[in-house]
Amino acid sequence: MRFATLADASGSTTAAVLDGDRWRALPATDLSSLLARMPLAQAAGQAGPALEDHHPVLPLPSPTKVICCGLNYADHILETGRELPRFPTLFAKFADTLSGPSDDVVLPPGLQVDWEAELAVVVGAPLRGADIDTARGAIAGYTVANDVSVRDWQYRTLQWFQGKAWDRTTPVGPVVVTPDEVDPAAGLDITCRINGEEVQRDSTATLVFDAATTLAYISTFTTLRPGDVVLTGTPGGVGVARDPQRFLEDGDVVETEVAGIGLLRTTIRFAADSPTPA
């Protein structure tokens, strides 16, 4: 099944489920709110009226946790001469970091901004000290993300966080697809394009730590809750690793796609009046 948070022309949002070729409203303002109350399968039974003239927005606007895995595509790791990691590299973002599938990413000029196409996992049930099978059963679904990174800030110190947590710079969406409909372990093509030029391509079958393994691992030290989002890493082809290095420019359109899930289309804007004061 496919779920989303959809907005009408006024920006008013509703959770929704795809029924054939029609999106139907679910009784919640968005998928975060929905997942906090019930599993997606149960929610689907409460589908209401078909929606017209709605567009997808950030599906999970209020996760309690957003955790990211680095260094997780085996082909890329091996081709750069490194060994496969024994443990997942993890770092955190905030709910504020996330943005919608067609939102612009706006940053101050002068930063080195890079792309990172990622498969993201949505948690559907509480997990703590879970084994891999329990974790697998707790996956609500999969969605697409781009861990757009501010590389100069990321590498100012040894801890990446300050380059990874800029508000409204991690597009997520456009839909959440349940595990019965899409199986990353079987291999989904994950790609990234800049202004139509392909810059990343790999298969999710090459993930070192798959979704269930990663959720179980995280649950060892912290509780994961319905609506939490875990990004599973990016393949080779990122700008900072190129020679010469390449970064995003004002007006670049970044497309992030995972086959079987959908597409993010993100315009990068460098604006002198950003960030927006609180």
Place this chain on the structure above:
Amino acid sequence: MRFATLADASGSTTAAVLDGDRWRALPATDLSSLLARMPLAQAAGQAGPALEDHHPVLPLPSPTKVICCGLNYADHILETGRELPRFPTLFAKFADTLSGPSDDVVLPPGLQVDWEAELAVVVGAPLRGADIDTARGAIAGYTVANDVSVRDWQYRTLQWFQGKAWDRTTPVGPVVVTPDEVDPAAGLDITCRINGEEVQRDSTATLVFDAATTLAYISTFTTLRPGDVVLTGTPGGVGVARDPQRFLEDGDVVETEVAGIGLLRTTIRFAADSPTPA
């Protein structure tokens, strides 16, 4: 002024303000809830009945962000032969990571657990793209924290997060003291003791990045909100840096103190049945 979240014998909590030698109830269940609605100074004017038989618990149970600074005590950095950092090293915790000023910290056996006495800053007003003066004016107050760290997990990969975000392992409290009453820049003694033996001692005057500087820096990339908590780093004397290394043992009582603020008393327990399943 001094504020706290206090609980009665049944565990029911209220925000509170110290009036002379009596704690008086404020109209909120805790300081997170209070700060979300009004500045502390305004809250103090709404003090209600004096409280009897209440004890301090985690003052901020629901921060939207908990951000920590590493490598921030100048004397310690220099004595280990390093240069003072140009930028603060930052990493994130979650609200789930925090625990109360007299709560046990419970972890599975076999982990390498270390102590890190820290001054913590509580945000009192929204900050984004703030300069240092604006950030200073947005400090609600100061409290004490111990960034208890699971060192073996912290160093499994280059990103520390997975050793820093174990649920209910970062004691915070016991009170929040407003900046008019305590000035870390002037130098507050910060100490840590294990079973009465002093293991850390320094002065907050030696912080490389003071509270206002750190908040302003963070606000460059993300919005800080009332009730958010920023830990400002730990002095020398941590266990992992000793030769031989030393880690906490079952039953150890860790006392963390900042002069002018208060004391945390934390018993470390290694329990085979932890973590608590979700």
